[in-house]
Amino acid sequence: MILLDRPYVSSFLLQSLQQHHIAAIDTPELQQLQLPQQPDTISTAEASKLLSSDPSTRLLCNSENSIGWISDHLSNTPLPEKIRLFKDKCAFRDLLKDAFPDFFYAEIPAEQLAQTDTSTWSWPIIVKPAVGFFSMAVHRVDNADQWPVIVEKIHNEIDVFRTEYPQQVLDASRFIVEECIEGEEYAIDAYYNDVGEPVILNVLHHRFTGGDDVSDRIYTTSAEMVFELHDALNELLSVIGTSAELSHFPVHLEVRITPEGQVVPIELNPMRFAGWCTTDIAYHAHGINPYFYYFDNQKPDWEQIAALSGDRLTSFVILDRPADVPVDKIKGFDYVAVLEELEQPVELRKVNYRNYPVFGIVFAHTLSDEQEELDHLLRADMHDFIELA
Numbered sequence: 001m002i003l004l005d006r007p008y009v010s011s012f013l014l015q016s017l018q019q020h021h022i023a024a025i026d027t028p029e030l031q032q033l034q035l036p037q038q039p040d041t042i043s044t045a046e047a048s049k050l051l052s053s054d055p056s057t058r059l060l061c062n063s064e065n066s067i068g069w070i071s072d073h074l075s076n077t078p079l080p081e082k083i084r085l086f087k088d089k090c091a092f093r094d095l096l097k098d099a100f101p102d103f104f105y106a107e108i109p110a111e112q113l114a115q116t117d118t119s120t121w122s123w124p125i126i127v128k129p130a131v132g133f134f135s136m137a138v139h140r141v142d143n144a145d146q147w148p149v150i151v152e153k154i155h156n157e158i159d160v161f162r163t164e165y166p167q168q169v170l171d172a173s174r175f176i177v178e179e180c181i182e183g184e185e186y187a188i189d190a191y192y193n194d195v196g197e198p199v200i201l202n203v204l205h206h207r208f209t210g211g212d213d214v215s216d217r218i219y220t221t222s223a224e225m226v227f228e229l230h231d232a233l234n235e236l237l238s239v240i241g242t243s244a245e246l247s248h249f250p251v252h253l254e255v256r257i258t259p260e261g262q263v264v265p266i267e268l269n270p271m272r273f274a275g276w277c278t279t280d281i282a283y284h285a286h287g288i289n290p291y292f293y294y295f296d297n298q299k300p301d302w303e304q305i306a307a308l309s310g311d312r313l314t315s316f317v318i319l320d321r322p323a324d325v326p327v328d329k330i331k332g333f334d335y336v337a338v339l340e341e342l343e344q345p346v347e348l349r350k351v352n353y354r355n356y357p358v359f360g361i362v363f364a365h366t367l368s369d370e371q372e373e374l375d376h377l378l379r380a381d382m383h384d385f386i387e388l389a
Contacts, residue, residue, distance in 0.1 A: 001042055001050075001059055002291075003066035005029045007356050010277035010349065013062060014039060016291045023047075027069060048073045056194060058248050058295055061272045070271065078245075079271075085244055086251075086270040089176045090130050096265060099239050103264070105178035110158070113151045113175060118144050122179065124211075127154070130174040137172060138214045140180060181256040181264045187219060188233055188253040189273040189282065191294050192246040198237035199299045201290045202282040203229055204274065206254075207378050218317050218378050219278070221285050222368070223309035227302040229257075236263045250294055252279075276351075276361060278316050284346050284363050285314035311368040314346075319359040322382050331389040333359045338385060341377055343370070359385075 001023045017024060017039040024030055026041040042050075051057050051074055059079075061067070067087065071080045085091050090107045097103075107130060108116055127150065128138040137157045139150045158172035185206040190198050203226040204219040236255065240246070252273050254266040273279035273290055282288040286305050293300065319338060321327075333353065339345045344365040351358045359382070366374060 001025055001047055001057070002039075003027065003029075003059070003061045003063075003069055004033060004035075004039075005061070005063040005065040006033070007063065007065075008276045008349075008351060009033060009035060009062060010280055011037070012280045012283065013277050013291065016289055020292055020295065022291065022295060025069070029065070029069075044073060051079075052076055056248055059271065060250050060291070060294060062277060064269070064272065064275065067271065082244055082246065082249070083270045086268045087131050089128070089132070089267055090174070092265075092268060093176070093178070095243050096240070099243075100264065103179060105176055108175050108177060110155075110173050110175055113154065114148065116147075116177075118147055121177070124180040125177050126180050126214075127175055127177050129158070129172045130176050132172075140212045140214060142212070181258065181266065183256040183258040183264075185254065185256050185266070186229065186233070187274060188237070188255065189251075189279050189290055190237055190253065191250040192237075192241050192248065193297055193299075194247060196241055196245070196247040198234055198241055199293070200226065200230055200234060200237070200302075201273070201288060201293055201300065202226065202279065202286070203233065204281070207374065209379055215320065216318055217320065218315055218374055219274075219281075220313050220315040220366075220374065221281060222311070222313045223286050223302065223306040224311070226286075227306040230302055232257070232261075232263050236265060240265070240268065276318075276358070277349075278318075278361060281314060281316050281363060284365075285309075285312075313366045313368055313371070315364055315366060315374055317362045317364065317374075317377055319351075319362065319385075320382060321353050321357045321359055322386075323357070325383065325386060325388075327354050329389055330354075330386055332387040334385045334387065335360060338362060338377075341380070342366075342373055 004024050014035060014037045021040055023042040024039040025047045026043050051059060067083055085095055093105045124140055124142045126140055137154050141147055141150050187204040187206055188200060189202045190200045193199055202221055204221045207218040207220060250271055250273060252269040256264050256266060279290050282290045288300055335348060342364045346363040346365060348360060348362050350360045353359045
């Protein structure tokens with residue numbers, strides 16, 4: 001079964017639920033979504049009883065927002081504690097302390113950020129909420145002189161973000177400071193099967209413009225990339241799964257791979273795959289329906305998929321709304337101009353930008369030797385596509 005909630009439910013997800021007769025838990029949040037297609041539903045009472053009595057019953061969330069439901073209705077199960085281990089970035093670092101004994105991190109209350117003694121830190125560092133999502137209030141700080149400037153910026157940001165997400169998703173009362181992991185960043189959609197083995201459903205390369213970029217603009221995947229990285233990523237997933245005793249458990253893991261080849265975890269988001277239904281990219285890229293694979297306990301044959309896919313890349317581009325443009329000053333957004341930047345756009349998903357800091361999400365195919373358009377969009381100024389009132 002699945003918990004559906006804001007901020008976004010894709011038509012692909014809805015179609016998958018209907019085709020596979022996957023029931024959505026009938027919550028007030030589901031009713032408020034006013035979906036164009038209503039999935040099969042199961043009552044909260046029946047879902048709670050089933051999930052509590054049978055640990056093998058699979059549950060998936062499309063959104064971070066549903067974590068509160070699990071805390072409220074499944075408190076008699078191990079799920080809330082496992083979720084806490086991962087949503088709390090400090091607890092996650094504690095969990096893996098033995099596997100990464102030299103990794104520096106520290107927990108700091110929000111009200112003490114400005115007064116924190118930074119004299120013993122090795123720069124650069126990353127600072128972010130202990131419980132956060134979607135790169136909210138995440139910053140790289142290169143030296144001690146930048147620290148007070150970043151702290152002031154953080155306090156301004158969290159005042160805005162608190163109104164958009166519940167505390168289980170964004171708790172800005174505590175922050176974690178940790179060493180900056182150099183290397184390429186990847187996001188992995190996976191699940192732990194009935195015997196606790198990790199199953200990788202996709203790997204996404206997180207593109208950045210430079211070392212100080214922490215945005216979520218573009219992610220790219222290819223079957224060849226997944227196949228090449230599979231074993232190293234699977235090894236880390238196994239360590240995490242063993243430490244937390246996971247099974248029947250979906251995850252979205254973010255890592256960096258250092259120039260020396262070490263896979264270092266950044267964070268793990270429990271009970272879901274890539275947010276805003278961007279996990280659907282697995283279907284565009286590899287022909288894999290991640291929802292079917294999870295609920296049916298299936299495992300992709302990445303060697304075979306890579307052999308059939310050639311050198312094609314598939315990406316999604318998040319069209320972020322600039323924070324400095326008041327929503328009431330925006331008349332429209334030029335989606336056509338964005339699509340014209342891409343040789344092979346596959347799908348455009350428009351988002352209600354008046355309610356969320358995103359104009360939409362575009363999926364596109366690219367050949368591996370023709371990635372200039374992705375680099376251009378990565379650096380594009382979204383102001384250029386906005387029509388002001």
